[in-house]
């Protein structure tokens with residue numbers, strides 16, 4: 001339950017590779033980011049407990065704070081709250097607007113009242129630390145770094161990244177998928193699904209029109225990388241000298257076994273998420289139209305029906321059952337779900353006793 005609930009945007013393997021960069025500034029920023037992220041893991045358990053006890057319904061009201069380069073959040077100053085108009089700082093406005101889009105997405109599409117469905121406040125902290133190459137959700141608030149300006153840009157610039165992080169909050173308040181091994185990779189994948197649905201919904205793009213990239217905006221223009229991940233083609237988001245090749249698999253045959261440790265990305269949660277990511281992409285394009293309609297509904301209902309230890313196979317089977325319940329046994333939607341999971345090497349098991 002207490003394993004690594006700090007959910008970071010930048011996969012640790014990218015930061016680790018940056019430690020080998022020839023550029024000293026890049027090495028320093030990556031190291032500082034890795035160290036401060038590790039320190040946060042110690043703080044969060046206590047903070048989460050206190051914050052949980054104080055949480056009160058608030059209709060998802062937004063507050064954005066400016067850390068002014070500090071890493072100690074209590075020193076941050078409130079710069080924009082729900083009823084305020086735009087302020088001078090573009091980062092604060094982007095975080096505020098991003099929260100607004102995501103809150104409206106969950107309300108309009110899934111009739112969900114904020115992260116916890118009880119109107120949880122949306123709190124954002126911008127300009128955290130100096131050249132901090134990450135953004136994270138700690139169970140209570142979303143914190144953004146400015147990036148080092150060399151490899152990474154300001155993390156408020158990416159709506160799907162913000163939605164990815166808030167998606168971790170939704171998972172935490174529903175299935176509570178444990179953040180390691182397959183349940184952790186599923187947790188990561190569900191956040192990418194939320195991230196891409198919110199982006200497509202905001203742009204009013206169909207599944208065919210979308211780029212299916214996660215974090216296309218986080219790298220500076222000088223960096224040879226499309227994004228952090230590609231849901232359409234896992235393993236192809238980047239391939240460069242600076243941080244290597246995208247390690248995501250797109251099929252169970254290429255599932256990556258890694259140690260269940262911080263260094264092993266908790267069994268490769270940011271790596272093996274490529275497999276369920278690809279399944280969702282195939283379902284969305286197989287059904288056609290908007291990803292947040294039937295595909296999103298099937299995934300969301302399956303998330304709510306999952307538990308903390310749900311594995312890939314369990315989730316695949318649940319989506320198949322939910323598609324049948326929502327759209328009919330043998331419907332196009334259910335058929336698309338079946339074909340998608342088969343294509344990534346996880347054929348659904350259609351045991352009647354699990355249905356309904």
Ligand SMILES: [Zn+2]
Pocket residue numbers: 007008009164165168188191
């Ligand atoms: Zn994540």
